[in-house]
Amino acid sequence: SYELTQPLSVSVALGQTARITCGGNNIGSKNVHWYQQKPGQAPVLVIYRDSNRPSGIPERFSGSNSGNTATLTISRAQAGDEADYYCQVWDSSTWVFGGGTKLTVL
Amino acid sequence: QITLKESGPTLVKPTQTLTLTCTFSGFSLSTSGVGVGWIRQPPGKALEWLALIYWDDDKRYSPSLKSRLTITKDTSKNQVVLTMTNMDPVDTATYYCAHCGGDCSSFDYWGQGTLVTVSS
Numbered sequence: 001s002y003e004l005t006q007p008l009s010v011s012v013a014l015g016q017t018a019r020i021t022c023g024g025n026n027i028g029s030k031n032v033h034w035y036q037q038k039p040g041q042a043p044v045l046v047i048y049r050d051s052n053r054p055s056g057i058p059e060r061f062s063g064s065n066s067g068n069t070a071t072l073t074i075s076r077a078q079a080g081d082e083a084d085y086y087c088q089v090w091d092s093s094t095w096v097f098g099g100g101t102k103l104t105v106l
Numbered sequence: 107q108i109t110l111k112e113s114g115p116t117l118v119k120p121t122q123t124l125t126l127t128c129t130f131s132g133f134s135l136s137t138s139g140v141g142v143g144w145i146r147q148p149p150g151k152a153l154e155w156l157a158l159i160y161w162d163d164d165k166r167y168s169p170s171l172k173s174r175l176t177i178t179k180d181t182s183k184n185q186v187v188l189t190m191t192n193m194d195p196v197d198t199a200t201y202y203c204a205h206c207g208g209d210c211s212s213f214d215y216w217g218q219g220t221l222v223t224v225s226s
Contacts, residue, residue, distance in 0.1 A: 001169065033212035035153075042202055042216040043153065054214060086153055090211035093166050095143065095155035 002091040004098035011104045018074040020101045022087030025068060030089045032070040034063060037100075038083045046085075047072060077105050108132035110142075110203050110217035117223050118193050124222060128186040128203030135161055135181050141206045142186040143213060144177065146199040154199075159186055160210070195224045 005023040012018035022032060032050050035043035045054050047063040050070065060075045074081055082105045087098040114126035126144070133140060143158035157177040158166045167175050176189045186203060200221045204213035 031209075031211050035213075037153075042219050043213075044216070045212060045214050048212045048214070088153075088212065090209075094168065095145075095158065095211075095213075097145075097153040097155060100152045 001094070002089065002096050004087055004089065004096055006085075006087060006098040006101045008099075009102045009104065011106055012074070012077045013106050014079065015076055018077050018081070018103055018105075020072045020074075020085050020087075020103065022070040022072070022098050023068055024070075024089065027068055027070050027089065028066045030065075030091065032063065032065045033088045034061075034072045035086045035088065036081075036083045037086065043086065074103070077103075079105050081105055108205055108215040110205060110215060112201060112203050112217045112220040114201075114220060114222065116221060117225065119226050120194055120224060122193050124188075124190040124193050124197070126188045126190075126201055126203075126220065126222075128188070128217060130184050130186070130203075130205065133205060133207075135159075135179050135184070135186070137161055139207055139210060141210045142179070143204050143206060144186075144188045145202045145204060145213070146197075147202070147219075148196075148199040151199075156190075156201075157188060158206070158210075193224045198222065198224045 034047040037043040050065040051063045110130040141160045144156040159177045174191045200219040202219045203217045205215040
């Protein structure tokens with residue numbers, strides 16, 4: 001089965017740029033989606049198909065995907081961006097999630 | 107406006123069967139390309155996809171849980187039902203249902219989730 005690897009935690013200073021990676025074998029050939037989950041809340045889709053933002057998601061959120069690594073980039077990080085972030089792909093008729101990354105805004 | 111809401115027992119005993127219902131509005135599960143999936147999250151842990159049913163009644167299951175899961179839909183009631191047999195304490199989790207559209211490779215709308223505890 002396909003596996004996605006994320007760092008457990010990432011820290012970013014307020015106003016700076018955070019980058020959260022998602023590793024997988026030749027992940028660049030797949031569509032990668034990203035979800036934000038705040039404590040006690042359901043996940044929210046923030047990036048779909050590598051780099052597309054759903055309606056209502058700030059432009060500060062962007063994504064890229066190449067080779068064996070996909071990246072979620074959060075520019076001008078705000079306190080409200082502090083959350084868990086999950087990458088996800090569709091592979092062989094299954095939906096696979098990464099282990100999640102806790103983003104801390106300092 | 108698409109909304110989904112999960113319902114079911116909050117407590118089940120080990121070996122029992124769990125039945126969860128997802129009631130949705132704002133879309134029809136008879137529309138081509140639409141699907142509804144179930145995802146769970148044990149306390150403090152990551153998301154895990156369980157099952158998905160498509161508009162045409164095609165069904166997909168997590169390989170590791172396939173033998174224990176059944177997903178069905180009632181289009182007239184706007185509901186999707188997930189059953190999981192032989193529940194164990196490790197199945198304690200918040201269970202979410204979610205909508206997928208387009209290529210159905212991602213979940214764009216989620217329910218609020220329901221916490222199910224497995225304990226005797």
